[in-house]
Ligand SMILES: Nc1ncnc2c1ncn2[C@@H]1O[C@H](COP(=O)(O)OP(=O)(O)O)[C@@H](O)[C@H]1O
């Protein structure tokens with residue numbers, strides 16, 4: 101379970117998050133939506149401390165992760181992340197990308213890592229790309245490889261930051277399908293996305309962010325049928 | 341006859357034996373300087389201010405004073421200060437390593453900064469520790485992009501290694517000077533030495549071009 105308590109974040113004079121609190125139960129699929137620049141990425145990145153909140157507390161499994169002295173690396177092995185720009189390691193093959201962290205961090209045997217890696221690549225439909233370098237993969241394939249890489253650490257939570265935003269339209273579906281296949285398998289998912297149809301289909305809960313505030317926290321059905329706030333209403337009218 | 345190569349001809353092999361010596365100074369110093377420079381670059385990009393300052397001060401000293409002065413200081417000052425009788429070879433390797441390390445450090449720092457920030461973030465998000473991120477993710481990419489400038493560093497070092505002749509290192513230039521003073525002919529042996537350096541530099545230059553092309557296509 102993830103708990104956010106009054107998260108504030110500023111970059112210099114720019115206040116990006118203005119007191120966000122919320123709860124994400126274990127195994128739930130949460131979609132964070134809202135206008136561009138509203139702080140969605142910053143909030144998501146606070147959950148694995150790629151951004152350190154200026155104030156407020158983030159709890160993962162009842163441990164306050166932004167306390168001093170917390171083992172950030174241990175936290176990060178529990179919270180995987182998938183980026184808009186994929187961020188695959190270009191000098192490693194697809195399989196090496198996937199098994200690098202289990203080898204380095206969990207120190208599992210190479211043979212076991214390769215078995216795990218191949219299983220995951222098969223899961224995301226890249227069985228035949230194990231020995232291919234990222235430069236020779238399509239955008240959709242890259243993102244699926246990045247998902248396999250995140251899964252290889254067997255995280256409890258997986259964060260997606262606009263996973264399909266830099267893809268050509270014809271590749272969006274293959275990535276969304278992989279993400280869908282992970283939903284409700286026990287893993288907690290937090291997805292920042294502007295694909296409203298997808299959010300509606302996959303998410304249990306929606307957080308609507310506007311100007312650094314969480315102004316609506318609703319179950320998905322409620323949100324899309326009857327958003328409570330004016331801002332969310334006009335946002336949905338624009339994007340749907 | 342203005343140029344008298346005939347009298348020099350028997351001494352040509354002697355001068356060219358200096359190629360080995362020049363290459364030995366260059367390659368050993370470059371190899372060691374590469375590791376030393378990587379180390380300094382890691383200081384420079386660290387988040388520990390004193391390390392950044394130490395590395396910055398170091399590079400500014402070695403880039404801000406003449407190499408010949410550094411060589412003489414090391415060759416003469418070490419015996420005086422420590423009592424250790426440093427050999428020409430040791431003094432040369434030490435000076436060239438310390439000096440080229442300062443230049444290599446700047447290149448590698450540039451290469452590290454040019455690696456996409458997302459690489460660091462992806463590695464952090466997987467729980468990889470900073471030393472391993474540097475060693476496995478950032479440095480391989482940084483070094484790859486700066487390989488051509490490392491070859492240029494090799495070219496600079498190859499030419500500057502001629503300074504070793506000042507303290508008696510038996511490299512190409514030193515041998516040319518010996519031949520010159522024996523035969524009372526200066527122009528010809530120096531021309532031969534110059535040609536030897538030029539050929540070596542051209543080989544490295546072509547290697548750099550090929551490398552650059554290869555890096556671009558992959
Ligand atoms: N590292 C940073 N430094 C300065 N400003 C930033 C940084 N990251 C994000 N911002 C700013 O914070 C605001 C919110 O950004 P972000 O969280 O990326 O919004 P969203 O993901 O909702 O589009 C934007 O105005 C953005 O320019």
Ligand SMILES: [Mg+2]
Nearest residue numbers: 140141142262
């Ligand atoms: Mg964003």
